[in-house]
Amino acid sequence: MSADLGEAARRVLVDHLAGAGALDAGWRAVFEAVPRHLFLPPVYWEFVDGSAVLRDRAADPDGWLAGAYRDTPAITQWDDGDEVAGRRDFTSSLSMPTMVALMLRDLDVEVGHRVREVGTGPGFNAALLAHRVGAGRVVSVEIDKAVADLARANLAAAGLGGVRVLVGDGADATVGEGGRADRLIATCSSLVTDLPLAWLDQTCPGGLIVAPTATLFGGGAVARLQVADDARSASGRFTGSSDFMRMRQQRYQAPPVDAYLPGEWPGDAQRSTTDLDPEAVGASWLAQFAVGTRLPDLYYRRAPYRETVTWWFFDTAVTSWATVDSVPGADEYDVRQSGPRRLWDEIHAAWNAWDKAGRPGYERFGLTVTRAGQRTVWLDDPGHHWNPPTR
Template sequence: MTAGRFAEAGRARLASALIANGSLQPDWFAAYHAVPRHLFAPDTVWPGMADGVRQGEAVDRREDADGWWRAVYADVPLTTQWDDGAHLGNSRGVTPSSSSSMPTMVFSMLSALDVADGHRVLEIGTGTGWNAALLSHRLGSANVTTVEVDPSTAAEARARLARAGYAPAAVVGDGAAGHPAAAPFDRVIATCSVRQVPRAWIEQCRPGAVIVAPWGPEYGGEAVVRLTTRQDGTARGRFVHPSAFMRLRAQRSARPGSRAYLPAPWPADGVRSTTALSPDELGGWAAMFAIGVRVPGVFPLTERYGDGSYTLWLHDTAVTSWATADWEPGRVEFEVVQSGPRRLWDEVEAAWRWWDGRGRPGFERFELVVGVDGAQQVHLD
């Protein structure tokens, strides 16, 4: 099959899937067909799975054209950079640092953005440039500003945009700072996740503007929030659907390994206890979100063993406290060890029971409020 026929068949098949799952709405049909994803995919991509499965092996267009076309027109994210560009070649790096987002997520977020003719949009995270091109087709390039922190990624995206006939303002810089020179904006969309919505985004918006961004606490769990800015400088809005994005570089946090916390071999000075709550119950995306909202400054790590058992480690970002919970098949009670001024397992278990006692609410029942001082609060219902 020729490249043209691959593109035509792949785009039609993907469009059908996006329409069927409700992400591609009629007002984005024209942009979808005018801005093909393959024009914004590099020769080497690492296809991922939509449900959080790790990315697969590299697919190189020059070596496996059929596989590359299938990957580009699958409803999956495509990793396009590892380790902030330090890793080169077709092998996997350690940490994915740029991607072409899953098409379902792209069009779900564009739908939530709710743009109209004449709106000026700020995009945080240019990536491959596909999202900026879709916005440029819909609104005109003059109304789109896109910011990318990585110079090489930005240069490649700018070249792809130009070849496709679009010329949004493509800026190299820290997305957390927005782009005040082009403000005020009617819409802001982020293609990277945040723990704190930057004040600059709100300050560069008109009152009544909409900000769509993936938001997640330190603990884990993440969802796209749709905020509306207010005359008093605040913003608030509901979470609309779960997400999993790479973190805004300015908000990445160091996550020390367990040895940084232990003054001696485990269990060191830890206090032992048991719990009836299985560590397995803490692993769902919505559960992690609820725990993270109620237990700030804590993150989990999992140490797995060959027999299927594992240890859940809890660490605080201040490197003062830790806890472990051991899961083994068939157990109904689980050993817990805790150390430090914070009893992390107790905090996490209390947060989980709060969430469980309210019917295990999903993301859509939570609202984010951003104050004029930058303080951020998440409320249930």
């Protein structure tokens, strides 16, 4: 693909983003000015329809460049750079352009604002910010030194070497070069119940924090929080769905099933039935978010076997578990529950609460974070708690 065709592809992508309502006039000019392909390595993987498709510039330069200007994520690192691991989990990427644009719109930046970014990645998001507010007003923090070094090189190649890229933990208040920012944006996901309190210290009173969040149970959403005048709390609504890589220090390593069930299944589990198909919960990112924010210490595993799919549910305290067998066309589903908690009953109750509330979308949920360590998800109004406050 020639340079002219690359320019044409970039214009097509920008027109697509504008048509989707993701760009205002100010950001459109920025996306037109910053070439996305400058932030891609010679080999990356385009994430298309749930599959990672190799794009190799040496072998297929046209395909490599075309992938840079489609509305798809581009995976630039697997397994924290461990080449022996065999590409199990992607750990750095250029996010889907629509998601990038929507989050930057949520950030509501103005000329003269100081911006702090958590999760530099290859540097494309930082480049867009720098083009909008000035490179000297952007500080980006990246936990992986190799990724940070690559981002610096990419930014320099794009003429934006004035962006300060720091190596460190973006959730750590001591990584504070540049002072308080007017805007803070994260490009990695934190747990809703563990959104870093350091971000209150790093953002000016009245400033905005835009960050993707997630639950152990599944489902994710972008939080847009305004820091209070006394900087002791931040609160705001979720703006839409998200699916970002988890902050490295918040990755959950689940214990083996034997830690819950040392003997043969079903062990001492009590049997019952349910009319709620767990596949209905699993099929909805929004439903998983609603359940997961209400029950932040639960997670699941899905195990297909022929026509049956067995859903396993666990608590992080390693006290209780449950299984539900989903069979196509069934009206009732077998349930087994063990331990002091009845996990499936709790999940069903959370689903019923969401259903009774009219199956509210992300924009009806909000989050309040306090310096004391509480993270409270609410529905419609900060006084209407959806989850018990968590520390």
